[in-house]
Ligand SMILES: NC(=O)C1=CN([C@@H]2O[C@H](COP(=O)(O)OP(=O)(O)OC[C@H]3O[C@@H](n4cnc5c(N)ncnc54)[C@H](OP(=O)(O)O)[C@@H]3O)[C@@H](O)[C@H]2O)C=CC1
């Protein structure tokens with residue numbers, strides 16, 4: 001068992017606590033100042049605490065507070081060279097974190113699907129075998145350069161929100177066509193899940209897979225022609241670019257720090 005802790009058990013921290021716990025390979029100390037946040041993860045943690053020094057006893061310590069709180073947490077956190085600090089905050093450079101700790105520092109951009117162990121994470125830094133195994137325990141990860149963190153933040157960190165939006169758009173269209181909301185949401189969400197599994201496991205490109213769904217003279221080609229004639233791809237690209245831009249703005253706050 002790897003002794004892990006998560007400082008900050010809000011939306012992202014609680015997803016990490018839950019996923020790590022469900023993997024069965026970790027003990028998890030959940031740390032937050034908010035007792036309601038701790039109560040919400042009590043069933044998925046070995047211990048809940050408001051005391052950061054308890055969280056500092058783990059081998060792998062996640063700092064999962066908002067970017068503007070990271071410095072205050074680092075000030076309090078005392079770790080040694082045989083520990084690993086995993087920073088998940090958007091825009092916070094590895095170098096900034098390293099200046100505050102003796103621990104090895106790994107920066108990752110996780111996403112909310114850690115909760116179901118389907119996380120897509122981008123990771124940068126010197127990843128030990130233990131950290132690689134930990135990331136595998138809660139999903140898939142890609143190793144990237146620190147300079148690529150802003151675009152990864154937009155694609156896989158913010159990405160679930162963009163996908164929820166698209167699933168909801170498909171659901172609303174189904175409801176408008178006469179399905180009830182629950183049926184439509186199940187069909188839309190499972191379709192995203194199945195399509196995602198297919199593109200991950202299949203050697204064919206997105207274009208080839210679209211072609212596989214489009215039966216000659218069938219239904220799909222009619223819908224695809226609407227999408228190809230629309231600016232839907234540009235809207236997605238603009239959303240990613242806006243999130244990337246914000247990540248760079250957050251990072252700029254640490255330039256002189
Ligand atoms: N949400 C997401 O999908 C993703 C978030 N991230 C990153 O994760 C981090 C957290 O984001 P998110 O989960 O959305 O934010 P939340 O506000 O939901 O969670 C942060 C939690 O940290 C708690 N907290 C604040 N100060 C302390 C402290 N000193 N010690 C312990 N806990 C504290 C907060 O309590 P209180 O509310 O009482 O202040 C809150 O429960 C951010 O840096 C973000 O960039 C990365 C990828 C995805």
Ligand SMILES: O=C(O)[C@@H]1CCC=N1
Pocket residue numbers: 090153157158
């Ligand atoms: O919106 C945010 O700032 C965080 C980082 C990526 C996802 N959520």
